[in-house]
Amino acid sequence: LQGASIKNLEASSNGNGRVAAVKLEDGSTVEADTVIIGIGSKPAVGPFERVGLNTDVGGIQVDGQFRTNIPGIFAVGDVAAFPLKIYNRISRVEHVDHARRSAQHCVKALLSAQSSTYDYLPYFYSRVFEYEGSTRKVWWQFFGDNVGETVEIGNFDPKIATFWIESGKLKGVLVESGSPEEFKLLPELARRQPPIDKAKLQNASSVEEALDIARGSLQAAV
Ligand SMILES: Cc1cc2nc3c(=O)[nH]c(=O)nc-3n(C[C@H](O)[C@H](O)[C@H](O)COP(=O)(O)OP(=O)(O)OC[C@H]3O[C@@H](n4cnc5c(N)ncnc54)[C@H](O)[C@@H]3O)c2cc1C
Structure with missing residues (x-):
């Protein structure tokens, strides 16, 4: 049901405090006994405005080596809005695999002459x-x-x-x-x-x- 909007949840009539159905804006009803809310998350980047934020995907804007627009300041992991090379777009990825790899890539670039762009497969x-x-x-x-x-x-x-x-x-x-x-x-x-x-x-x-x-x-x- 991609793109469906929820109007309200309906409680079970037996008074057990559980949900019984989800009413959609188009008037239809989906029976349910459990509702999982997946609303995403937004990084708290308020204090980092001067470092350069990305307003489309949220997070701190970095290049393919996780450099912000202030020399010497880097952002990796969930908070980094980086060029996702394979899809040619700026993205944030919230996952431990990317958190580890982005940190490794950034540190390697810092400690060596490596200048390759991060090429991550989500x-x-x-x-x-x-x-x-x-x-x-x-x-x-x-x-x-x-x-x-x-x-x-x-x-x-x-x-x-x-x-x-x-x-x-x-x-x-x-x-x-x-x-x-x-x-x-x-x-x-x-x-x-x-x-x-x-x-x-x-x-x-x-x-x-x-x-x-x-x-x-x-x-x-x-
Ligand atoms: C409910 C949930 C389930 C998840 N399940 C999975 C899963 O199954 N598998 C998986 O791979 N990933 C999962 N993730 C995602 C994974 O936890 C993150 O991708 C990973 O922790 C990102 O690492 P990070 O170091 O970028 O950020 P974080 O682990 O979020 O670390 C950032 C740290 O910075 C601190 N911080 C924030 N603002 C400031 C500030 N102003 N000053 C000082 N410190 C600050 C925070 O307190 C935090 O300790 C899940 C996340 C959530 C929330």
């Missing part, structure tokens, strides 16, 4: 519900750009995958409960963005089959 992962007693852990990896249309394959029994396709090209891919080999394929797909047959992908009966189709699209693109 990567997100999470490992939740792995606590003791959990009947089903949920662990996923995403590589690439979450733009365009999505094709979702599978369910949580045993795993799921989502593919983002724009202008006929595979732009991003998420796999939950993947094998090490499957996870290894994801950055290659996201980096190379092969043309992909959306209808074929939609007809895949399993995550494995969908990933085989994606792997095949890489070979076809050679």
